[in-house]
Amino acid sequence: MEELFRYIDNHAALYRQWLLNMCNQPSISAKNIGMKEMKELVFRLLIEIGAEVEEVPTSGYPIIFAHINTGKPRTLSFYNHYDVQPPEPLEEWKSDPFEAKIQDGQIFARGVADNKGNIVARIAAVHAYQQAYGELPVNVKFIIEGEEEVGSPHLKGFASNHPEKLKSDVMIWEGGMRNVHDKRPHISFGVKGICFVEMRVRGAAFDLHSSEAAIVENPAWRLVWALGTLKAQDERILIEGFYEDIQALTEKEKKFLQTMDYDEEHAKAHYKINDFLNGVSGINLKESLTATPTCTICGLESGYTGQGAKTVLPSHASVKLDFRLVPGQTPQKVMELLRRHLDQHGFKDIEIEQLAGLLPYNTNTDHPFVDTVINSMNEVYEEPPIIMRNLAGSSPMEKLLADTHIPAAQIGVANTASNFHGPNENIYIDDFIQGIKVTSHIMHHFGEV
Numbered sequence: 001m002e003e004l005f006r007y008i009d010n011h012a013a014l015y016r017q018w019l020l021n022m023c024n025q026p027s028i029s030a031k032n033i034g035m036k037e038m039k040e041l042v043f044r045l046l047i048e049i050g051a052e053v054e055e056v057p058t059s060g061y062p063i064i065f066a067h068i069n070t071g072k073p074r075t076l077s078f079y080n081h082y083d084v085q086p087p088e089p090l091e092e093w094k095s096d097p098f099e100a101k102i103q104d105g106q107i108f109a110r111g112v113a114d115n116k117g118n119i120v121a122r123i124a125a126v127h128a129y130q131q132a133y134g135e136l137p138v139n140v141k142f143i144i145e146g147e148e149e150v151g152s153p154h155l156k157g158f159a160s161n162h163p164e165k166l167k168s169d170v171m172i173w174e175g176g177m178r179n180v181h182d183k184r185p186h187i188s189f190g191v192k193g194i195c196f197v198e199m200r201v202r203g204a205a206f207d208l209h210s211s212e213a214a215i216v217e218n219p220a221w222r223l224v225w226a227l228g229t230l231k232a233q234d235e236r237i238l239i240e241g242f243y244e245d246i247q248a249l250t251e252k253e254k255k256f257l258q259t260m261d262y263d264e265e266h267a268k269a270h271y272k273i274n275d276f277l278n279g280v281s282g283i284n285l286k287e288s289l290t291a292t293p294t295c296t297i298c299g300l301e302s303g304y305t306g307q308g309a310k311t312v313l314p315s316h317a318s319v320k321l322d323f324r325l326v327p328g329q330t331p332q333k334v335m336e337l338l339r340r341h342l343d344q345h346g347f348k349d350i351e352i353e354q355l356a357g358l359l360p361y362n363t364n365t366d367h368p369f370v371d372t373v374i375n376s377m378n379e380v381y382e383e384p385p386i387i388m389r390n391l392a393g394s395s396p397m398e399k400l401l402a403d404t405h406i407p408a409a410q411i412g413v414a415n416t417a418s419n420f421h422g423p424n425e426n427i428y429i430d431d432f433i434q435g436i437k438v439t440s441h442i443m444h445h446f447g448e449v
Helices: 002-010 012-023 033-050 112-133 155-161 210-212 219-228 251-259 265-272 282-291 331-344 368-380 397-401 431-447
Strands: 052-056 063-068 073-079 100-105 104-106 141-145 170-174 187-190 194-200 296-302 316-325 351-357 384-386 406-412 426-428
Touching: 002 012, 002 112, 002 431, 012 033, 012 104, 012 316, 012 331, 012 431, 033 052, 033 063, 033 112, 052 219, 073 112, 104 112, 104 431, 112 141, 112 170, 112 426, 112 431, 155 397, 170 397, 170 431, 187 368, 187 406, 194 219, 194 331, 219 296, 219 316, 251 282, 251 331, 251 384, 316 331, 406 426
Parallel strands: 073 141, 073 170, 170 406, 187 384
Antiparallel strands: 052 063, 063 141, 100 104, 104 426, 194 316, 194 351, 296 316
16 A cells, blocks of 8 residues: 555645644534534535535534445445534643644644544545545445534434434544554544433421531431442442443453553552552453443532531532443443432432433454454554553444444544643644554455455
C-alpha cells in the first residue's frame, strides 16, 4: 500500500486543513451553538468524496447519513458525531477553543479529539483511496449524529426506523487513541453498559431542629444503612443475583489482557493514591478495569453542608449511583435486582429511579474482522497495539447496534493526554495522519479477506 500511503503523506496539508476548518466551527449540542453550520460543513466534505448524502431529521439535531455504493460485496460503516462538549472553563484554555492552534506538532481545539479528528480521518481515508486506486474496495456508509454529547436520544430510533441504512457487515466506531509515552495504539471491540440510579429517602415534611433526632427518623442515616447493604468492604457487590448473568472471558479475550499497557506507578502518582482497590495489580488489575462490573456512589445530598454549623435534622436524603455493566448484564435487570434487594433488607420506603441506562455491547472476538483490524494495526504502526475486549467506560454503541451483531472496532487519532471534554483538548498531527493510513488499510484488507 505504498502508493496510497505516499498519497496521504503528500496531501497531509489538505487533510489537516479540512480538520482545522471543522474545529474552527463551534457545534455545541447542549447549547445549540453552531449545529446547523457544522452539519452543512460535514455535508460538503462528504459530497466532495462522491457520497450520496442525506439528512435524517429527528426532533433534535439531524443525523447525517452518507453512502458510497461501489457494487462490492461488502459494506464498511463509520459511526461518528459532529457535536462537541461546551468549552468551559474558558480561562483554563491556552488558546481560543474554536480557533484551532498548532503548536509543536499538536492541534489544540474543542472537539479535535472528540470527535472531529476521527470524522476527518475517515473521510480522508476514503478520499485518498479513491485518488490512489480509482475506486473503493468496499461499499462505505457514514452515520454521523449531532447528539452524542447529550446522550444520543434519537440514535435508537434511527436504528429502528432505518434498518436499511444501518445494514452493514462491519463498523468502525467513533474513537480510539495512542499512548503518549510509548505511542502504542489502542483497539477495543466494545464498551461496558451503565445503569445510573437515584435513591431517595423521605423523612419529616421539612428540616427539623437536630434535637428532634431523639424521636424523629433521620433519612440520611437510613440512606447510609441502605447503602451499606449494597457493597462489602472487599468491593464485592452484595445485591443478590448481580453476578449471575455475566459472560466469562474467552481464552482469546484473556490473551488481549496480555497486550494491555497500564502504568500502575504513574497512575498512582498521578491520582495521589497509595494503592489500587484490594491491592490489585498486573493482569488482575487489567481484568478488573475492563471486565468487572462496578457500583459507584457518584454523589450524596442531605441536610446542611455549607460553611459553619447548622444543627439540623434533614427531611430528605438522596444518592446518585452508577453501575458499570459487562456482557450479560442489563440496566433493566439491575433495577429489578436493586428493588428486590432493598425490599428484602427492610428498605421498601426508599424510592429508586433510573436516570440513564446503556447496555454493554461487545463484538464476537472470533469474527474475522477482529483479526483484520489487529493485523492492519500491526502493519501500519511500528508499536504493538493494546487490545481490549471492551473499554472501561460506556457509549451508545448498543443503541445503534442492538440485535444486529455487527462487529464494531474502536480505533482513533486521539492520545491518552487528549483532555477529552476538558480544557486544551488536543491531538498530535502525526497520530491524525496515521489514523488516515490505518483506516484505509483496514478498508483495503476488509475488501480482500
